[in-house]
Amino acid sequence: MNFKLRIWRQANAKSRGKLVEYEAHDISPHTSFLEMLDIVNENLLGRSEEPIAFDSDCREGICGTCALTINGQAHGPDHPGAACELYMRKFRDGTTIIVEPFRVRSFPVIKDLVIDRSALDRIVQAGGFISARAGSAPEANSIPIPKHDVDLAMEAAGCIGCGACAAACPNASAMLFTAAKVSHLALLPQGDPERASRVLKMVGTMDAEGFGNCTNTYECEAVCPAEISASFIGKLNREYARATMRAG
Numbered sequence: 001m002n003f004k005l006r007i008w009r010q011a012n013a014k015s016r017g018k019l020v021e022y023e024a025h026d027i028s029p030h031t032s033f034l035e036m037l038d039i040v041n042e043n044l045l046g047r048s049e050e051p052i053a054f055d056s057d058c059r060e061g062i063c064g065t066c067a068l069t070i071n072g073q074a075h076g077p078d079h080p081g082a083a084c085e086l087y088m089r090k091f092r093d094g095t096t097i098i099v100e101p102f103r104v105r106s107f108p109v110i111k112d113l114v115i116d117r118s119a120l121d122r123i124v125q126a127g128g129f130i131s132a133r134a135g136s137a138p139e140a141n142s143i144p145i146p147k148h149d150v151d152l153a154m155e156a157a158g159c160i161g162c163g164a165c166a167a168a169c170p171n172a173s174a175m176l177f178t179a180a181k182v183s184h185l186a187l188l189p190q191g192d193p194e195r196a197s198r199v200l201k202m203v204g205t206m207d208a209e210g211f212g213n214c215t216n217t218y219e220c221e222a223v224c225p226a227e228i229s230a231s232f233i234g235k236l237n238r239e240y241a242r243a244t245m246r247a248g
Contacts, residue, residue, distance in 0.1 A: 001027045001088055004096040005040065007052055010109050017109065019098065029089035033076060034059060034066060036088055037099075053112035059084040061225055064162030067107070067115050069100040074164035074223045082162060082225045102167035106174070106210045117163050119209040120177060124161075126205035127198035128181045130190050149187045156184040158226040165220035171212030176220040178206050179236035180228050186239055196243035203240055 003024045010017030024040050031039070034056050041051035057063040066083040070076035076086040091097060099113065107115040159180035166174045182199050185191030191198070214233055221230040 001029055001091075001093045003027060003036075003088070003091065003094070006096065006098045007113070008100040009052070009112055012111055013108055017112075019100075027088050029087065031088050032059070032084060033068070033070065033086040033088065034084050053110075053114045055114050056084060061085045062160060064160035064225070067102045067117065067163055067167070068113060069102055069167060071098055074102060074167040075162070075225060079223055080225050080227045082160070082164075085225075102163055104163065104166045104172045104211075106166070106172065107163060117161075119211070120161050120163060120174065122209060123174065123178055123202050123205045124181055127194070127201040128185070130185060131194065132190055143189055145188065153184055153187040155228060156180040156187070156232055159184075159224075159228055160226055162225060164223045164225065166211060168219040168223040169212065169214075170217060170219070171215055172210075173214045173220070174206050174209075174211040175214040175233045175236065176224065176228060176230060178202055179232035182239055183232045183235050186235070195239070196246050199236070199239040199243045200247065203236075 005022040005024055006019040007022060008017055009020045022040055024036055027036055027039065034054070037052060037054055044051050055065040055067060057065045059066075061082040061084060064082065066075070068075065068083040070083065070086070075081065075083045076090070078086045078090050101107070101109050101113045101115045102117075104115075106119040107117050110116050157180075159177060161177065163174075163177070165176040166172050182202055185198065186195050216230075218230050221228070
């Protein structure tokens with residue numbers, strides 16, 4: 001398979017970027033999108049040209065580092081899944097593919113397709129933890145928790161922190177990410193002591209980082225590699241309202 005690529009190139013955070021055209025030839029349909037970029041970079045290095053900078057780690061849809069917007073879609077057209085799980089057979093032979101970094105003001109571009117998503121880390125640092133002594137793993141049945149709550153907590157804990165929800169949202173909202181982190185602990189007894197302060201701190205940090213508000217377009221849910229439900233945003237709103245009333 002052969003492809004025409006238009007890839008965002010930007011030398012550093014302060015320079016102006018632009019889309020640069022490349023070609024990828026003889027690509028196997030079983031090649032992943034990131035492997036295709038590796039092949040393009042090998043050809044660039046063979047011509048003593050600067051390779052395209054992009055993030056990757058596990059390449060198994062777990063780490064969430066491959067923050068690519070492909071043909072206008074966060075992580076590309078094959079949902080659910082991260083960009084590393086996207087295979088070239090999803091595209092027509094000879095098609096043009098536009099590759100950009102996630103377009104969120106709170107995720108500034110570092111170089112080319114590499115962005116700084118430390119804003120999400122700061123949201124978690126604000127309250128995504130418990131201060132109770134955890135110790136070693138307790139006996140599974142020592143703290144009775146309703147199965148419904150356990151299932152919801154595990155679903156929320158599945159968030160890989162990729163930031164696709166914010167990249168897909170027309171308001172660049174991080175509500176789904178924050179909702180997953182808040183709900184994960186709010187649903188479990190270990191997180192109950194700091195339940196109110198946690199949601200206030202995390203939402204406050206989210207707002208301070210410049211993310212927008214949710215207007216229920218559900219784009220976040222559509223692109224989430226972990227298939228986290230937008231219903232968690234409703235839970236976040238309830239947690240925040242309750243904490244606000246208690247604080248007042």
